[in-house]
Amino acid sequence: MTDDEQELGITESKSHNTGDWYAEVVRKAGLASYGPEGMSGFIVTRPRGYALWEAVQNALDAEFKDTGVQNAYFPVFIPESYLEREKDVVEGFDPEVAWVTQGGHEELDERLAVRPTSESIIAPYIAQWVRSHRDLPMRVNQWCSVVRWEATETKPFFRTKEFLWQEGHTAHETDEGAWEETMLRLDQYESLYEDVLAIPVLRGQKPPHDTFPGAKTTTTVEALMPDGKSVQGATSHHLGQSFAEAFDITFSDEQEEERVAHTTSWGVSWRCLGALIMTHSDEQGLVLPPTVAPTQVVVVPIWQSDTREEVLEYAEGVTAELEDAGISVELDDRDERNPGFKFNEHELNGVPLRIEIGPNEVDDEELTLVHRPDGESVVEDRDDVAETVERHFDEVYAKLYAAAEETLDGAVREADDRAEILGTLGRHGGYVETPWCGDVDCEAEIKEQIAAEIVMVPFEDDDELIGTDHEETCGVCGEPAERTAYFAKSY
RNA sequence: GGGGCCGUAGGGUAGUGGUAUCCUCGCUGCCUUGGGUGCAGUGGACCUGAGUUCGACUCUCAGCGGCCCCA
Numbered sequence: 001m002t003d004d005e006q007e008l009g010i011t012e013s014k015s016h017n018t019g020d021w022y023a024e025v026v027r028k029a030g031l032a033s034y035g036p037e038g039m040s041g042f043i044v045t046r047p048r049g050y051a052l053w054e055a056v057q058n059a060l061d062a063e064f065k066d067t068g069v070q071n072a073y074f075p076v077f078i079p080e081s082y083l084e085r086e087k088d089v090v091e092g093f094d095p096e097v098a099w100v101t102q103g104g105h106e107e108l109d110e111r112l113a114v115r116p117t118s119e120s121i122i123a124p125y126i127a128q129w130v131r132s133h134r135d136l137p138m139r140v141n142q143w144c145s146v147v148r149w150e151a152t153e154t155k156p157f158f159r160t161k162e163f164l165w166q167e168g169h170t171a172h173e174t175d176e177g178a179w180e181e182t183m184l185r186l187d188q189y190e191s192l193y194e195d196v197l198a199i200p201v202l203r204g205q206k207p208p209h210d211t212f213p214g215a216k217t218t219t220t221v222e223a224l225m226p227d228g229k230s231v232q233g234a235t236s237h238h239l240g241q242s243f244a245e246a247f248d249i250t251f252s253d254e255q256e257e258e259r260v261a262h263t264t265s266w267g268v269s270w271r272c273l274g275a276l277i278m279t280h281s282d283e284q285g286l287v288l289p290p291t292v293a294p295t296q297v298v299v300v301p302i303w304q305s306d307t308r309e310e311v312l313e314y315a316e317g318v319t320a321e322l323e324d325a326g327i328s329v330e331l332d333d334r335d336e337r338n339p340g341f342k343f344n345e346h347e348l349n350g351v352p353l354r355i356e357i358g359p360n361e362v363d364d365e366e367l368t369l370v371h372r373p374d375g376e377s378v379v380e381d382r383d384d385v386a387e388t389v390e391r392h393f394d395e396v397y398a399k400l401y402a403a404a405e406e407t408l409d410g411a412v413r414e415a416d417d418r419a420e421i422l423g424t425l426g427r428h429g430g431y432v433e434t435p436w437c438g439d440v441d442c443e444a445e446i447k448e449q450i451a452a453e454i455v456m457v458p459f460e461d462d463d464e465l466i467g468t469d470h471e472e473t474c475g476v477c478g479e480p481a482e483r484t485a486y487f488a489k490s491y
Numbered sequence: 492g493g494g495g496c497c498g499u500a501g502g503g504u505a506g507u508g509g510u511a512u513c514c515u516c517g518c519u520g521c522c523u524u525g526g527g528u529g530c531a532g533u534g535g536a537c538c539u540g541a542g543u544u545c546g547a548c549u550c551u552c553a554g555c556g557g558c559c560c561c562a
Contacts, residue, residue: 009515009527011503019558028502037538040556152492153558302525340526341515358525368525451562 009348010283018227019155022278026156029286029349031277034156041154041161045270048349049157051294052273053164057143059196059291060166060268063188069139069168076144077112078121086120086246092213093117096148098161114147119214119239119265122169123247130261132252133173137181141168157274158231158491165269171249171261175240178262179217182238185266186219189234192268197276198289198400199223200408201233202431202486204456209440212265216240222456222486223275224408228429230455230488231275236266271491280373280400286350287373289400290393297322297329297389298346302339302358315357318367318385325386347372352396353389373399412486418445421475421487425452431488435465435481437474445476446487456486 010028012021026032031049035042045053061071077100084090098114101107115121122140130138147162154160168185172178186203193199201221211218215237223233241260243249249261280287290296299319303311315331322329330351332342339356346354356368365382369392380388411430415421424432425446436442436454443454460466463484472481 017559023558034557038555300525303523304525305523308523335523338524338527340524342524342527344515344527356525360525448562 009344010285012283014226014281014283018225018278021283022274023156025277025281025286031273031286032156041150041159043156043160045164048294049273052276052288052292053270055292055294056192056196056268056270056272057166060188060192061143063191064141064168067184067188068137069141069170071142072140073142073144074115074118074121074125076115078115078118080111080113082120082124083113086123086214086243088214088242089117089120093148096150098147098149115144116146116148117265117267118142118144118146118167119169119243120247123243123249123263126169126171126263127244127247127249130171130249130251133254136251136261137170137172137177139168139170139181141166155274155491157270157277159271163269163271165267167265167267170264171244172263173251173253173259173261175262178238178240178264181264182217182219182236182266185236185264186221186234189221189236189266189268192272193221193223193233193275194401196289196291197272197279198291198397198404199233199275199279200401200405202408202412202456204458204462204486206235207440207443207454207457207485208438209443210454212237212239214239214242214246216242219459220456222488223279224411224430224488225275225278225491226407228411228489229491230431231271231491232455233272233275234266234268237264239263239265274491279404281350282373284344285348287400288350288352289397290352291397293328293350293352295328295330295346295349295351296393297327297353297355298342298351299329299331299355299357300339300342300346301331301333302356304359307359307362310362311357311359314362314382318355318357318382321385322389325389327386327389353392355389371396371399373403416475418476421446422450425450425487425489429489431455431486433484433486434475435472436483436485437477437479438482439474439477439479442474442476443485443487450489452487452489454485455488455490457483458486 010024012024014021030046032046033044035044093116097116100112126138130136143166145162145164149161150159170181172181190201190203193201201223203221206218206220217238219236221233222230225231241262243263244261250258251261253259299315301311301315312333319329319331352372354370361367367380367382368377369380370377373396413424413432415424415432415434421432421434447453465472465481465484473479474481
């Protein structure tokens with residue numbers, strides 16, 4: 001009967017069986033279901049899962065709008081001739097593009113790509129809209145889904161053939177302008193992770209061989225997952241002038257000279273939800289920071305038949321007061337479930353804070369608050385409940401962030417030679433920081449042996465191996481090192 | 492890209508060439524609460540297709556789907 005005892009909740013071990021555990025949390029917490037038969041790699045995002053995406057959207061969209069971005073929407077289909085105009089993009093995405101060849105009963109003259117990304121349909125319009133330097137910088141963003149027909153295995157939110165994301169596209173007068181834009185968006189992504197999702201990240205750039213097709217520089221925020229793999233949390237590209245040249249994004253400068261613009265693009269997908277779920281959740285189920293939780297507080301009344309009325313009345317008062325303060329609160333007054341059942345259910349669903357109200361609380365004009373992440377229970381005065389709850393939100397957030405930060409700090413290890421790199425990655429996972437000569441072959445060697453790659457290289461300003469005299473040699477080949485590389489297995 | 496494991500009601504399990512079982516699942520009624528297990532009744536499945544067979548959930552093949560390991 002042990003299986004029966006556990007069947008309502010999570011049965012898989014987070015540390016030993018992370019994949020199954022993750023799938024179980026996603027399903028049992030009501031975040032997503034698998035797609036229909038014949039459509040492996042697609043998921044149905046259920047309301048509680050979609051609410052998480054909306055929280056991310058709300059946070060980011062406000063930041064974007066505060067920094068000069070306007071939202072727009074471009075077609076889901078891209079004519080093949082458009083896609084072909086930037087050759088690196090064609091080559092980069094070719095194996096993953098889904099094509100439409102028929103409309104109604106008619107064969108199409110030109111097949112249409114289901115967008116794998118929209119540079120090639122947005123850029124031509126930006127080219128039309130930009131005439132003079134006065135039109136720059138131009139920034140458009142769209143919230144949409146894209147399709148990448150990956151052959152590799154899929155995992156809800158982490159890797160799905162269709163995924164929701166946001167893609168921003170900008171054009172600038174100068175290279176510096178484009179660079180500043182690239183970094184501004186990366187800062188905003190970092191802030192999304194650290195201030196909204198409670199996940200500390202490493203920031204830097206991708207090695208040259210792993211940049212976005214056609215891009216000059218690809219930047220990334222990397223988050224560590226509990227199984228020791230790294231996930232690219234968001235990305236921001238300095239595209240240089242290659243797209244502007246391919247799509248004729250030109251403008252007249254102050255001297256009436258025709259010049260080619262510099263462009264950027266940047267995006268974050270619902271993969272950030274995968275990182276969110278995987279980072280904080282535990283073997284009781286989903287754990288969410290109050291910043292994104294669809295239900296932030298649940299009030300559970302606990303009564304005996306003679307106290308029922310007063311307990312409920314008190315609980316309703318508390319609920320109403322929290323609602324008035326703009327807090328997302330649910331009063332769980334179902335009478336066919338006992339409190340223990342409700343506790344477990346709300347824990348499974350990731351409600352960050354629970355308020356227990358029974359006759360004792362009513363008599364003492366108090367509340368019992370319980371933090372989801374660690375079960376800490378605190379008795380507080382009934383007065384100023386909204387303020388008290390907000391304070392506990394901050395505490396819960398801090399607990400989540402601190403735990404994730406500790407994990408990350410402990411997972412960055414240094415290694416100076418090949419054996420140490422392989423040994424450390426094999427034994428501990430996480431990140432291995434090593435001097436690197438810059439040659440892609442050195443990465444390939446590690447990749448072959450242990451399937452880890454360079455997920456991040458610190459920015460030039462943060463990398464002490466640049467521009468200074470040092471004796472460091474590449475951890476793989478022993479040639480003089482030019483950069484610091486972070487190796488990790490990745491999603 | 493290569494290899495392995497797996498697919499049985501909402502969930503969890505078994506098992507057999509002759510249609511299971513458990514549940515904290517659904518529904519109805521009764522019961523009423525400080526960490527999921529009250530009582531009674533009732534409902535519902537063998538991933539899809541082809542083959543073998545008197546008969547396939549079971550055996551074979553293919554497909555679809557899921558998970559894991561390696562590249």
